[in-house]
Amino acid sequence: DAGVIQSPRHEVTEMGQEVTLRCKPISGHNSLFWYRQTMMRGLELLIYFNNNVPIDDSGMPEDRFSAKMPNASFSTLKIQPSEPRDSAVYFCASSSGTASNQPQHFGDGTRLSIL
């Protein structure tokens, strides 16, 4: 079975540019999560969708970050304009229930470098 698919795997861009990260959750999963991983802060939740609706976006750092889930099989995380401090690995995860009752399955992440 296909797991969570993220693209691109790596992204290097200059500061000020728009960055779009993509995620395809596991088919049939109705919860989707975006996380950011850095050495300093570890893994942090950015936003959680359930049935395509954002439930918790309290982790989105600022207005430069936005996330959408137009349908059950696709989500994007956009950073505009990007800054060097946004450099991190961004993970997407999905689960078949809510955050509280089903384990989350992670994609391989997008390694983002902002120069």
Added chain:
Amino acid sequence: GEDVEQSLFLSVREGDSSVINCTYTDSSSTYLYWYKQEPGAGLQLLTYIFSNMDMKQDQRLTVLLNKKDKHLSLRIADTQTGDSAIYFCADLNQAGTALIFGKGTTLSVSS
């Protein structure tokens, strides 16, 4: 606030047992989780324990939960070089909307 703490490093010899420890602050979780991350990869769900259990065994893995002390441990029996990775303990936040991860324990297995 909610927090999950882990020791950062553990080094063992091949064939020995590894014990990775975790403490958490929120006691309302239904489940507690252990994830494994290999270099360049995402997090792989290793095992999880229901909060009303004290112990769960899954092949070489044993999870112990002490709810009174808010302490969770993962024991890997007969540790192999392929077990070298970062291990994350995760707890659910109070809102029930997301996992809170520890900083991860890097397990190094030498032959």
